[in-house]
Amino acid sequence: MTLFGPKVPLPPIPDDVSIPQFMLRAAGRLRPLRPSNVPFFIEDKTGRAVSxxxxxxxxxxxxxxxxxxxxxxxxxxxxxxxxxxxxxxxxxxxxxxxxxxxxxxxxxxxxxxxxxxxxxxxxxxxxxxxxxxxxxxxxxxxxxxxxxxxxxxxxxxxxxxxxxxxxxxxxxxxxxxxxxxxYKPGETKKTLAFLSFSSGTTGKPKAVAITHFSVVANISQMSAHYHMDDPSYPHKRIIPGDVIMGVLPFFHIYGLVVILHFTLWAGTSIVVVPKFNFTDFLNTISRHRVTHLYLVPPQIVLLTKHPAVKGRDFSHVKFCMSGAAPLSGDLMKQLTKILPNASIGQGYGLTETCTTISQLQPERMLGTIGSAGALIPGVVAKVVKADGTLAKEGEQGELIVTGPWMPREYYGNPTATAETFVDGWVRTGDEVIIRDNEIFVVDRLKEIMKVRGFQVAPAELEGHLLLHPDVVDVCVVGVPDDYSGEVPMAFVVPSSNALKRINQGQGQAVKKMIEKHVSDAKIQYKWLAGGVEFIDAIPKNPSGKILRRVLREKAKTFVRPQRVIQPKL
The missing domain is CATH 3.40.50.980 (Rossmann fold)
Structure with missing residues (x-):
């Protein structure tokens, strides 16, 4: 049986303390000491420090x-x-x-x-x-x-x-x-702390049941990964007094666990930014002398391409982590020119795993191109090939992970639970290669799209589109986008009435109405930014399942206009 895991051992994790007890009271051998003059939070707009x-x-x-x-x-x-x-x-x-x-x-x-x-x-x-x-x-x-x-x-x-x-x-x-x-020993492993919503593998968002122990454990894992219990370790990537950019949304599992809990526990200050605005973001980095950037690829695209960056000095930034979606090697190389003194790499995790599975190795200044980092302490992983056999190192297949802290269910949804949480393992739905305990994400086996780091379930959009009178059948796929990573595109089988209007030269008007049907009802990252294309029939297998891969390939043949990055000022 081929199992993968890190070399760094996982220290004992307290299973009898709640998250606030762990954050506000608990001391331990892993926990760095926060100096009295280092605030928990800094309000970006006013500069107010919250001790x-x-x-x-x-x-x-x-x-x-x-x-x-x-x-x-x-x-x-x-x-x-x-x-x-x-x-x-x-x-x-x-x-x-x-x-x-x-x-x-x-x-x-x-x-x-x-x-x-x-x-x-x-x-x-x-x-x-x-x-x-x-x-x-x-x-x-x-x-x-x-x-x-x-x-x-x-x-x-x-x-x-x-x-x-x-x-x-x-x-x-x-x-x-x-x-x-x-709490009694072991009790926090069963005590719910968060119901964090995720699209999972299919359908509408589902609530991942996350316990207090899950969060405490993931903080402890990241602490062990960065050798926080070893004062002599030469590659300290996060220390008390560092200043963290808190611009990623705290409701998202990345912002919730990695930023709002792990970095605070490590003795840092978080600059709290309510909403991302690129020029304000640049000013915040400079004004507060931010040392650590936790970002997603669209923000890194702006850092490397937007003219407002020119002439700015970010030499005080010493760490930059990208997560929530893959970051290309070209972007990483360009980013080293903007952040010359920063350690730069990627991390990987899911709501279903209570965040972090892998992160940039602490001894590395630059992550391996294409790598989502190394497995952190406590993670056990296996890679399963399409035929159900276990992949060896360097072979491709679905990543399946486990650990004693991982969530075990979707709240109140046993059917969806059975698809993802299997015998103590979490099926990630991501096709990967593991080499030297580093994860290389190759493709998503599940249907979920990642738009600016947010999950979008095609089935949710398809169900809504089928309510439109002009739509007889539909398939939504993700198409590549330089800024968002990918965006939704809809293949639509038009109704007979819509087909008449299309044949009369009103095709663009019909497309706009279908796009508006989504934009009127859904959050912006779910809009059909990839457009609408008409098709005679949605390809399906004999059992009626949409052959989504066929339409993904078809989508690649369409020429989409290049987007001009113009963030709101």
Missing amino acids: FEEVHYRTYGLANALSIKWNIGVKDVVCLFTPNHVDYAPAIWAVHTLGGIITPANPNYTSDELKYQLTTSKAKLLITHPNCLDTARSAAHAYGLTDASIILLDPSPTPGITTAEELISFGASRPENYKAIV
């Missing part, structure tokens, strides 16, 4: 208020629907302190998409931001929550909706209304 003491105060003040006013307790679910915010982590940890569960939601969701997440997770409360309030209220009311169950992270003129600031002051001024949870 450990203030984070602690806000976490437990909010926890007490949630307990008093809404009786939030064990297994109650709270949805966090907001851009990045300095109170994002305190809100998470407050709910966890009470034994509750957080379901983080994309702040750009439509009302219907948010309602789906509220319904699937059975959320009891909704914490949001004034910028998201209209969507939040619409979804909450449709789901069955009133304004009394909505909390705003920042003040708003909307009457009847309380704010986090009011709740923190209220909770901090009252006697403690809850009992601190003391």
Whole structure:
């Protein structure tokens, strides 16, 4: 049996502490000591520093208020629907302190998409931001929550909706209304912390059930990978006092675990950026002397190609990690010119594995071209070929991984669980080659597209497109895009009525109507940026399954206009 794993051993991982206990209280041999003058967070817009003491105060003040006013307790679910915010982590940890569960939601969701997440997770409360309030209220009311169950992270003129600031002051001024949870050994392996949504292998997004132990373990794995317990290790890539760019969304598993938890635990400060704007992003790097960039390929494309970068000095940046989608070798080489002193590489992971499976090796200044990094301590991997046999080193097949910390199910969805979580192993759906314990992602076996690092399920878009009267049948595939990695494109079998209009020269108008049908209902990265193409019939096998690979190849024959990168200023 061919199994792959790292050479660095995995240290003991505490299985009797919650995430906030681990982040705010626990000390251990792996944990670096945070100097007293190093804040947890820096608010990008104002420069306000939020210290450990203030984070602690806000976490437990909010926890007490949630307990008093809404009786939030064990297994109650709270949805966090907001851009990045300095109170994002305190809100998470407050709910966890009470034994509750957080379901983080994309702040750009439509009302219907948010309602789906509220319904699937059975959320009891909704914490949001004034910028998201209209969507939040619409979804909450449709789901069955009133304004009394909505909390705003920042003040708003909307009457009847309380704010986090009011709740923190209220909770901090009252006697403690809850009992601190003391976990028994092994108990946090079964205690849910997050319901993080992922498209999985097919269909609508599903909630990955992530325990407290899963997050604590992944932090410990990354700490061991970077030799944080060895003061004499010469290749320290992250140390207390480093400054992290917190621009990737915290609701995404990459931002949630790697940035918001691992880097904080390592003693760094996170510059909290609510929304990505490229020129502001460049100014933030310089203004706060950011040392660590955790990015996705579209942001790296801008760093290497946008004229606003010219003449800027980023010599203080010492680390740059790309994740969520593959990064080409050409981009890596170009990036070394922009960040001359930075260690640059890739990482790889899934929501279904509670993030990190592999990362750039700490002794490397530049990752191997095409590599998603080396397996981190504790990961056991195997590669399964199409015929079901195990691949040897250097052979191609589906990556399947395991470890004691990995999630074991999609919440309330046994059918989808059976497809991905098999006998303690997680099927990634990614076709890879492993060489020297490095992962090289070759292709995705599953149908999910990665658009700017976000997952897009073709089946979700196909189901929506079939509601349009001009669409008889449809297949959505991903097509390559320099900026987004790939974008959705729809092959449509038109209805007889649509076909008449197409034959009358109205084909472009029909395409625009079909594209608008998606853009009116879905978040922007799910729009049909690859366009619509008409086809006589969708190719399928004898059992009726779409032959998606056939249409992927067909899509490559179309000439798509080159996109001009013009970020919003």
